[in-house]
Amino acid sequence: MTAFNRTALVTGSAGFIGYHTAARLLAEGWTVIGLDAMTDYYEVAVKERRHAMLQQNEKFTAVVGRLEEPGLLMNLFEKHRPDVVIHLAAQAGVRYSIDAPRSYVEANLIGTFDLLEAARAYPPQHMLLASTSSVYGANEDMPYAETDKADSQMSFYAATKKANEAMAHSYAHLYHLPVTMFRFFTVYGPWGRPDMALFKFTKAILEGSAIDIYNHGDMRRDFTYIDDLVSGIVALVEAVPPQADGRKEEPEAFDSLSPVAPWRVVNIGNGQPVQLMAFVEAIEKAIGIEAQKNFMPMQPGDVPATWAEAQLLQSLTGSRPETSVDAGVKAFVAWYRDYYGV
Incomplete structure (x- = not known):
C-alpha cells in the first residue's frame, strides 16, 4: 500500500512536532486527519497558523477537540479508519506539571486511554506514541539506552509519559496492537514552542532582556533538530514491531522489543550532548548579540x-539525527526574525 492511499491520524497536529510531522506526511502523499485541542498553554495564534498552513493541502482534515472529550476519538476512528496513528498530543512541560498536574492526568492519561480504546475497536496497522527522554529521570549511566531500567521519574510530566508506555504495552499485549513509543530528546527548530529554552532565549536577547540559566550553566542536553526528529518518526512508521507469537529471530540485545507484545520504545536523539553554555553561544552567534545572563540554581523536576x-x-x-546545533539554531533564529518581523 503506497502513501497515496494511506491515512494517518496525527494528534497534536497544531503543535510544534505534530505540525512538522503532518506536513512531512502530506508531502509524501498521505491523507492526514489532524486533531488538536488548541489549548492556551502557549500562544494559540501560533497553533492556528500551523493548522492554516496544513489546510492548504486538500488531503488534510483539521479537527479541533480534546483527546478526552467523550466519544471524539472513537468517532474519528470509526469514520476515517486510520492505517497509522501518530499520537503527539499531550500536556507538555516539566515545570508546568508542578503547577497544574490535573491537566496532565486529563490529557496524557485519560486522553491516551481513550486513544487506545478507539484503536482496540478499529485497529490501525501501527500506532506510534510520543514519550519523552524525561522518563529516564534519575538514571546516571549515559548514554540512555532503551533497555535501561527507567523507574525514577523526577517530574509528574515524566511520570504520565512512563504511564503511557505501560498502558500502551498492555494494549499491545492484550489486543495485538503494534505500538512504537518514541522517547524524544530536547527537540528544537522553526515553529518551536514558546516555552522552550531556544524560543525564550532568542526572544529575550532580541528584546535586550536577561536570560535565566539554570544550574549555573552546568547542564547538558541532547538537542535534536525538528527535521531529524520527523525523519525518524516517519521512517519508523514502516518498522512495525512483530507480534510476539511466531517470531523467527531473537531481537538484538539493544532492541527494546517486548517478549510478550508487538511493542518497543525507541530513542530519537542526536547522541551528542551539548553544554548549555555552548548552546547559548550558538544563539548569540546566530543573532549577533551577546546575552545578558542570570545564573540560577537547578529547578525542581529538572535533570x-x-x-x-x-x-x-x-x-x-x-x-539517525545529524544536524549540528549551530545549523539548527541558525535556522530557528532566521524563522523567528521572519515570523515576528524583528
Missing part, C-alpha cells in the same frame, strides 16, 4: 544532563 543512545533507531531506519 542535569540527557544523552541518547541512538543505535536502535539506526538499526531500524538506517539513519
Whole structure:
C-alpha cells in the first residue's frame, strides 16, 4: 500500500512536532486527519497558523477537540479508519506539571486511554506514541539506552509519559496492537514552542532582556533538530514491531522489543550532548548579540544532563539525527526574525 492511499491520524497536529510531522506526511502523499485541542498553554495564534498552513493541502482534515472529550476519538476512528496513528498530543512541560498536574492526568492519561480504546475497536496497522527522554529521570549511566531500567521519574510530566508506555504495552499485549513509543530528546527548530529554552532565549536577547540559566550553566542536553526528529518518526512508521507469537529471530540485545507484545520504545536523539553554555553561544552567534545572563540554581523536576543512545533507531531506519546545533539554531533564529518581523 503506497502513501497515496494511506491515512494517518496525527494528534497534536497544531503543535510544534505534530505540525512538522503532518506536513512531512502530506508531502509524501498521505491523507492526514489532524486533531488538536488548541489549548492556551502557549500562544494559540501560533497553533492556528500551523493548522492554516496544513489546510492548504486538500488531503488534510483539521479537527479541533480534546483527546478526552467523550466519544471524539472513537468517532474519528470509526469514520476515517486510520492505517497509522501518530499520537503527539499531550500536556507538555516539566515545570508546568508542578503547577497544574490535573491537566496532565486529563490529557496524557485519560486522553491516551481513550486513544487506545478507539484503536482496540478499529485497529490501525501501527500506532506510534510520543514519550519523552524525561522518563529516564534519575538514571546516571549515559548514554540512555532503551533497555535501561527507567523507574525514577523526577517530574509528574515524566511520570504520565512512563504511564503511557505501560498502558500502551498492555494494549499491545492484550489486543495485538503494534505500538512504537518514541522517547524524544530536547527537540528544537522553526515553529518551536514558546516555552522552550531556544524560543525564550532568542526572544529575550532580541528584546535586550536577561536570560535565566539554570544550574549555573552546568547542564547538558541532547538537542535534536525538528527535521531529524520527523525523519525518524516517519521512517519508523514502516518498522512495525512483530507480534510476539511466531517470531523467527531473537531481537538484538539493544532492541527494546517486548517478549510478550508487538511493542518497543525507541530513542530519537542526536547522541551528542551539548553544554548549555555552548548552546547559548550558538544563539548569540546566530543573532549577533551577546546575552545578558542570570545564573540560577537547578529547578525542581529538572535533570542535569540527557544523552541518547541512538543505535536502535539506526538499526531500524538506517539513519539517525545529524544536524549540528549551530545549523539548527541558525535556522530557528532566521524563522523567528521572519515570523515576528524583528
